[in-house]
Amino acid sequence: MTTLSVHLVVALAVLAGIAVLAAALSRLGTARSNAVAVGRAVAQLALVSLVLTAVLGRVEWSLAFAVVMLGVAVGTSARRIGVGRAWPWVLVCVASGAVPVLVVIFASGSVPWNGAAIVPMAGIVIGGCMTASSLNGRRCFIALREERDTYEGALALGLAGPVAIRLVIGRHRAEALVPGLDQTRTVGLVTLPGAFVGVLLGGGSPAQAGAAQILVLVGLLAAQTLVVVVQSLLIERGRLVPEDLRQSTLRRTTRAQVGLSEGVGD
Incomplete structure (x- = not known):
């Protein structure tokens, strides 16, 4: 089991140096971001470790901590996809995935209802929802910017705005699920994810580790x-759209509808 020691500090320093140096030498433009991310991770985990010491002992405090995690996930995803003002809709997206899955997990009795289980399970599921929201939002918005002709053509043919948007983003939606699908398909063959390793390090049997991991992956x-x-x-209904797309989409929709009306009138 990993412990706080000089060896850990050395390993972290070397690994962080590799990330920063490789990014700098290859001019990826992420050297500074890598360094900042490492610094933040160390500081945040140190703080969280102290907080969890008090939180894990009581269910109500564990639930409150899960709500904080949800808020951070929503804010992070909203910034990542460029819809800061529409964060309530990002909350709807993330919660629509996290809440029902966590309800099933705990209501079924698969995981005990206590602080030590609520925090890690909520963190894993909410984190996965945040990733899916960011990946799907970014890919769909890129498609709407790059495939303007397809969108305008659909409007010119008389299709409704949501249908025109669906024609553009429909084939891109599954891309956000690729990382999760790959991890589920190759678990045990290529990777041993965190839940499996965590149970083993905690003294559980391989069977218990496997049960915990499959529950996490399917969830x-x-x-x-x-x-x-x-x-x-x-996105199709225009509720969750970046400001630049909202303005340009409204203008294109109006222009296409006017053109269609004039054509019908002639």
Whole structure:
């Protein structure tokens, strides 16, 4: 089991140096971001470790901590996809995946209802929902910017705005689920994810580790699928769209509808 020691400090310093140096030498433009991310991770985990010492002992405090995690996940995803003002809709997306999955996990009795289980399980599921929201949002918005002709053509043919948007983003939605699908398909063959390793390090048997990991993987797959479905619907209806796309889409919609009306009148 990993412990706080000089060896750990040396390993972290070397690994962080590799990330920063490789990014700098290859001019990826992420050297500074890598260094900042490492610094933040160390500081945040140190703080969280202290907080969890008090939180894990009581269910109500563990639930409050899970709510904080949800808020951070929503804010992070909203900034990542460029819809800061529409964060309530991002909350709807993330919660639509996290809440039902966590309810099933705990209501079924698969995981005990206590602080030591609530915090890690909520963190894993909410984190997966955040990733799905960010990946799907970014990919769909890129498609709407790059495939303007397809969108305008659909409007010119008389299709409604949501249908025109669906024609553009429909084939891109599944891309956000690729990481989760790959991890589920190759678990045990290529990777041994965190839940499996964590149970083993905690003294559990391989069977218990496998049970915990399959529960996490299937739960994540369900949660991320729900997030992609709900988020795509919100994008189609114009509820969750960056400001630049909102303005240009409204202008193009109006122009296409006017042109269609004039054509019908002639």
